[in-house]
Each structure stands twice: as structure tokens, then as C-alpha cells.
Amino acid sequence: MNSILSKSLASIIASLSLYPLWSFNGLVPIGYGAKSESLAGAVTANPQDSLTVFSNPAGLGFLESGWDLGISAKNFPNSYFTYSYIYLGGPGRLDAENTIFIMPYAGLNKSLTANQKIALAFYNEKYQTKYSQSYVGVGYSPLEFSINQSLLGLGWSYRINDNHSFGVTLLGSLLCVNFKGLEKLDIFSYKEGFVTNKGDEYSIGGGLRLGWLSCFFDRLWLGASYSTKIYQTPFHKYQGFINGGRIDLPSNLGFSLRYEFDRINIAAEYQLVFNDDVLFLSNTSDIEVIGDFGDENNTGMGWRNQPILKISFDCQLNHDWQIKLGAMMQRPLYTDNNFDYNTMTLGVIEYWVTSGIKYQIDERREINLSYVRGLKNEKTGRSTLGYGALTEVSSENILGISFNQTF
Numbered sequence: 001m002n003s004i005l006s007k008s009l010a011s012i013i014a015s016l017s018l019y020p021l022w023s024f025n026g027l028v029p030i031g032y033g034a035k036s037e038s039l040a041g042a043v044t045a046n047p048q049d050s051l052t053v054f055s056n057p058a059g060l061g062f063l064e065s066g067w068d069l070g071i072s073a074k075n076f077p078n079s080y081f082t083y084s085y086i087y088l089g090g091p092g093r094l095d096a097e098n099t100i101f102i103m104p105y106a107g108l109n110k111s112l113t114a115n116q117k118i119a120l121a122f123y124n125e126k127y128q129t130k131y132s133q134s135y136v137g138v139g140y141s142p143l144e145f146s147i148n149q150s151l152l153g154l155g156w157s158y159r160i161n162d163n164h165s166f167g168v169t170l171l172g173s174l175l176c177v178n179f180k181g182l183e184k185l186d187i188f189s190y191k192e193g194f195v196t197n198k199g200d201e202y203s204i205g206g207g208l209r210l211g212w213l214s215c216f217f218d219r220l221w222l223g224a225s226y227s228t229k230i231y232q233t234p235f236h237k238y239q240g241f242i243n244g245g246r247i248d249l250p251s252n253l254g255f256s257l258r259y260e261f262d263r264i265n266i267a268a269e270y271q272l273v274f275n276d277d278v279l280f281l282s283n284t285s286d287i288e289v290i291g292d293f294g295d296e297n298n299t300g301m302g303w304r305n306q307p308i309l310k311i312s313f314d315c316q317l318n319h320d321w322q323i324k325l326g327a328m329m330q331r332p333l334y335t336d337n338n339f340d341y342n343t344m345t346l347g348v349i350e351y352w353v354t355s356g357i358k359y360q361i362d363e364r365r366e367i368n369l370s371y372v373r374g375l376k377n378e379k380t381g382r383s384t385l386g387y388g389a390l391t392e393v394s395s396e397n398i399l400g401i402s403f404n405q406t407f
Contacts, residue, residue, distance in 0.1 A: 026306060026333060026347060027149070027249055027281075028273050030354070030372060031055075032123050033105050034070050034400030038356020038370035039312035040326025042269040044256035045213060045223030046312070049404055050107025050119045053155030055254070056211035056225040057167030060109055060117040061159035067108045068121075070368075070402030075100045078376060078395055079129075081343045083137070084388030094131045094143070096346060101126045109155075110407070119155040129344050134181055137340060137385045139196065143181035145344030147247065150174045153209070163215040173205040173230045173249060179238055179344075190292040191240035198237035205232035205249065221258040227251055229277045243279040244296040250277045263316040273306040275333075285338045285384045301345070302338025306330055312354075319360060324370075326354035336381035339390040346394040348379040356400075365405045372398035 031041030032055060035048035043052065047059025049068040080095040107121030128146040135143045150173065157167030182196035189195050207230035213223040230249035239245035256269035276282040283300030292298060312326035333347040356370035374396030383390050 028252055029125055034368045034370040034402040037372050037400050038324040038354055040310045040328040040354045042267045042310035042312040044225050044254045044269055045221040045258040046267045050109040050121045053119050053121050053153035053169045054123060056223050057155040057157055057169040058165045058211035058213035060119050060155055060157035060167055061165030063109055064406040065110045066406035068404045069106045072103045072398055072400035073100055074398040076396050079346050081392045083390050094133050094135055097130045115159045117157045121153050123151045129346055135343055137387045138185055139181040139183040141181045146178040148176040165213050167211045169209040171207045171209060171230055175203045175232055176200050185293050188292055189240035189294050191294050194240035201235050201237040203232040203235055205230045219260045223256045226253040240294040243283055243300050247280050248278045250275050265314045267312045269310040271308040275303040275305055301341050302334045322358040324356040328352040332379055339381040340383050340385050346392050348377050348392050348394050349374040350377050351375045368402045370400040
């Protein structure tokens with residue numbers, strides 16, 4: 001068993017060195033891996049696999065030892081924005097390129113003692129909005145916004161008894177940013193020449209996630225999880241655009257309950273993401289502007305704290321097959337007054353529906369498929385740069401597959 005563990009750890013570390021390391025819309029994903037995605041991420045009280053280190057490490061105490069490997073692909077079809085351009089004449093529209101992003105992930109968990117478990121997992125995801133044209137409001141070259149993230153989690157859980165567990169995850173993060181097509185903002189920056197078109201730049205960071213999971217009356221499961229802010233090292237190439245040169249990952253918390261029937265689980269979860277922890281994410285366009293672009297007190301993305309409601313349902317049809325369904329609702333990341341910056345994110349989706357299926361290959365191996373649809377949404381606001389009414393439209397698809405094996 002020790003040789004299996006060492007080989008699996010080596011495989012994970014090798015994979016991290018081979019794959020590009022990506023991030024996500026809103027910087028907190030719907031779920032970590034295909035099994036979680038199929039349940040709309042409502043897994044704080046319903047642990048699925050080793051990637052529970054990123055959602056609720058206490059869930060490790062109720063999992064069998066094993067390893068998990070998967071990949072997801074996502075795209076943003078029919079996403080674009082329009083502007084009326086009323087002060088300079090003529091309307092305009094920019095269509096985001098419908099790029100497909102491939103995102104691998106893996107995890108391994110193993111018992112240390114009868115009551116303690118340890119797990120190592122990584123999760124990669126990419127958020128990018130890219131246009132083939134420039135947005136005349138901010139620059140001359142094609143507009144592109146990319147924030148890429150890789151998370152590495154080392155989790156530990158202690159199971160007090162058959163019904164109660166708590167856990168902690170040490171989180172490591174690697175961010176990569178790249179901003180293009182913002183040339184017109186350069187002269188308004190406190191650090192000219194450090195706003196746009198500087199290529200990829202990386203930042204490392206760290207934080208903690210704490211979790212608790214308990215079962216009451218044999219069927220009712222309650223779980224809670226909290227992640228601290230992940231503190232990132234400063235960016236230098238884009239310090240003239242990023243407020244204070246920093247993009248930390250926001251803290252977040254979740255509360256969940258699950259009721260367990262004979263073959264069915266029904267779960268509900270409330271999650272809150274504290275975007276106001278991070279100046280670049282939270283500073284709004286309608287604040288009293290102090291200083292120039294890149295200054296800590298100047299305009300940022302204008303993202304609000306994000307309340308998210310999730311529900312899920314899974315049913316074990318027979319020994320071999322299980323189906324999963326879920327839904328998620330959140331308000332748009334930003335208000336009508338913060339559209340200019342967010343032509344780079346198009347983060348206006350409010351509703352997601354999710355689905356998945358599990359096939360049990362044998363007593364130790366299973367395969368999972370998931371599909372997530374972010375329902376197309378349109379939101380209208382007004383440009384603070386003088387380009388009139390803005391309309392932003394976005395939708396999303398995620399398709400995932402994972403292979404899971406217990407020891």
C-alpha cells in the first residue's frame with residue numbers, strides 16, 4: 001500500500017508540472033470535479049471524492065481510501081456585449097471567441113489511523129474572455145482578459161466517532177494573469193507601461209480551509225466549511241492596472257444539509273463569497289476616485305459579495321447506476337454601474353442546471369459523467385466611460401468525466 005501511495009503522489013506532482021494551471025469565472029467554481037459539478041457543488045454535507053479537500057475536508061472522514069482522476073471541458077457560447085456609443089455616434093458589438101478550455105484534476109486520500117485521513121488533490125481551471133476586435137472604450141488592440149488558477153490542497157480529517165468529523169486543508173495557489181487591449185488606460189495609470197500587453201505573469205499564494213460534518217438521527221447530515229482569503233504575492237507587470245498590484249482569492253463559507261433516504265439523497269447549500277476582501281475585485285466604478293489606475297483606492301472590477309444557493313438530488317437506481325441532478329442560483333457579480341471593466345468577464349449568468357451519471361464498473365472502480373449548463377442571460381447597464389448603454393450576454397457549458405477507484 002505504501003508503494004501505491006508514493007507512486008500516486010509522484011504522478012500527481014508530475015501532472016502539475018505538465019499541465020497549464022487555470023482559474024474560473026468569479027474565482028470560485030461551481031464544483032470541484034465531475035462528481036461535484038453534477039450536484040451543482042452542493043457537497044459540503046455530501047462528500048464525493050478526494051477533491052472534497054477543496055469544499056469540506058471533514059468529509060474525508062466518511063470516504064473510502066482511493067484515488068480520483070478527471071478532466072472537464074467548458075466553453076462560453078453566444079457570449080458578447082453591445083454598446084450604443086451615443087456620444088461618438090454609431091452602435092457596436094463585440095463577440096467573445098467560443099474557445100474550449102480543457103481542465104484536468106486529480107486526488108488521492110488514505111487512512112493514517114482508524115480515525116484520521118489525509119488527502120492530496122489538485123484542481124485546474126481557466127477563465128478567459130477574448131475578442132477578435134478592440135473595444136474602443138479602453139484600447140486599440142483586441143481585448144483579452146485572463147486569470148488562471150491552480151489549487152493544490154493537502155487535507156487532514158479527524159473522525160470523532162461514526163457521526164462526527166472535522167478537518168483542515170492547507171491550500172496552495174498559483175495564479176497567472178494576462179490583460180490585453182487596455183492601451184487607453186495607460187496614461188491614466190500611476191505606473192505607465194504596466195497596464196496591458198505585458199504577457200503572462202505568475203503569483204503564488206496560500207490559505208486554509210476548515211470544515212465540519214455531522215450526522216443526526218441516522219439520516220440528517222449537516223456540514224459547514226470556511227476558506228480564508230488566499231494571500232497571493234504581488235504582480236509587477238500589471239501593477240498599473242491591478243489595484244495595489246494584488247489579486248488575492250476571496251474568502252468564502254458554506255452551510256449545507258442533506259437528508260438520506262434508502263436510495264436517494266436530497267441536499268441544499270448556501271454559499272457566500274466575500275469579494276469585498278479583494279480591492280481589485282470589489283472597488284466600484286461609482287466610488288469617489290482617489291489616485292490613478294492601479295492605485296488601491298481607484299476603480300476595480302466592482303464585484304459584490306456573492307450569495308449562492310444550491311440544491312441537488314441523487315438516486316441509486318441499482319447496484320451499477322446512479323443519476324444526479326442539481327441547480328444553482330446566484331445574482332450577477334456586478335451592478336449596472338460597473339459594466340465597462342466587466343466587458344472582460346461577461347459574468348451575468350444567474351442560473352445553472354446540472355446533471356450526471358455514475359456507472360459502477362466493479363466493487364472498486366467507477367466512472368462519472370457530468371454536464372453543466374449556465375443558462376443564457378442578458379443584462380443592461382450604462383458605460384461610465386461615455387459609451388452609452390451596454391448590454392452583456394453570456395451562457396456556459398461544462399462537460400466532465402472522472403475515474404474513481406478505492407483501495
